[in-house]
Structures are given as C-alpha cells and as structure tokens.
Amino acid sequence: xxxxxxxxxxxxxxxxxxxxxxxxxxxxxxxxxxxxxxxxxxxxxxxxxxxxxxxxxxxxxxxxxxxxxxxxxxxxxxxxxxxxxxxxxxx
Numbered sequence: 274x275x276x277x278x279x280x281x282x283x284x285x286x287x288x289x290x291x292x293x294x295x296x297x298x299x300x301x302x303x304x305x306x307x308x309x310x311x312x313x314x315x316x317x318x319x320x321x322x323x324x325x326x327x328x329x330x331x332x333x334x335x336x337x338x339x340x341x342x343x344x345x346x347x348x349x350x351x352x353x354x355x356x357x358x359x360x361x362x363x364x
C-alpha cells in the first residue's frame with residue numbers, strides 16, 4: 274500500500290478514551306440506580322431529629338415539673354385558697 278492510501282484509510286476499533294467514557298457512564302448509572310432503589314439517606318437524619326426532639330421535650334418537661342414542685346414547696350400556708358375562679362364580668 275502506498276502512504277496516501279494508508280493516510281486516507283479510516284481506523285475502526287475502540288480507543289482507550291472510548292472505554293473510559295463507557296466506564297464513567299456505567300459508574301454514574303450504577304450510582305443513579307443506587308439512589309433510586311437504595312435506602313433513603315435522609316431517613317437516618319429524620320430519625321436522629323426525632324430522637325433529639327424527644328430528648329429536648331423530656332428535658333423541658335422535667336424542668337417544668339421541678340419548677341412546679343419548687344413552687345409547691347415554697348408556698349406558704351396563709352389560709353387563702355386560689356381555685357382559679359374568674360371575677361364576674363362587668364356589664
């Protein structure tokens with residue numbers, strides 16, 4: 274063959290760059306499938322937030338209970354009983 278025919282002749286086959294594109298596309302595709310059909314990554318965060326909220330509510334309830342108990346212990350026996358009756362409305 275002459276050099277001119279050899280230069281004009283197209284090359285057929287797979288280049289290393291083509292294989293790289295195929296591998297990268299496969300990795301992205303598998304990652305997409307993992308996200309679509311795998312467990313939700315936000316589920317763990319939601320569980321953690323729920324536990325944190327429950328702990329916070331327990332701490333607040335405990336503090337309110339302690340404050341109420343301190344108010345009961347600090348109350349003086351004056352003989353006046355407050356039963357929470359509202360004064361009559363003025364018309």
